[in-house]
Amino acid sequence: MLRIEKVKVFTQISDNIEVILLPKSDDWIDNPPETLQRLHDAMERIERETGVRVRDFQKIDAVTNDMFSDTTHPNGLAGREAFTRFLVDEYGHLLRD
Numbered sequence: 001m002l003r004i005e006k007v008k009v010f011t012q013i014s015d016n017i018e019v020i021l022l023p024k025s026d027d028w029i030d031n032p033p034e035t036l037q038r039l040h041d042a043m044e045r046i047e048r049e050t051g052v053r054v055r056d057f058q059k060i061d062a063v064t065n066d067m068f069s070d071t072t073h074p075n076g077l078a079g080r081e082a083f084t085r086f087l088v089d090e091y092g093h094l095l096r097d
Helices: 003-011 033-050 079-096
Strands: 018-021 053-056
Touching: 003 033, 018 033, 033 053
Parallel strands: 018 053
Antiparallel strands: none
């Protein structure tokens, strides 16, 4: 199943769907411009073909490079807690309303 089809499945079971790109450490990953363009194109395609918002949380102030235990996994000491708090700030109103 194409990833876009998977997103469409979720739109049938929930009123609030978003695709999010998780934080990553740019100490480890430095994507070249052509990779970033492909990512941007893919994000636009997902939004266009599904109507679902795609949000890029790869680089957010709440999660800094020193909060990672490797390239993409926030560490247990600070990273996971910081990202969870960020998500609560972003989406908590959906749970309360």
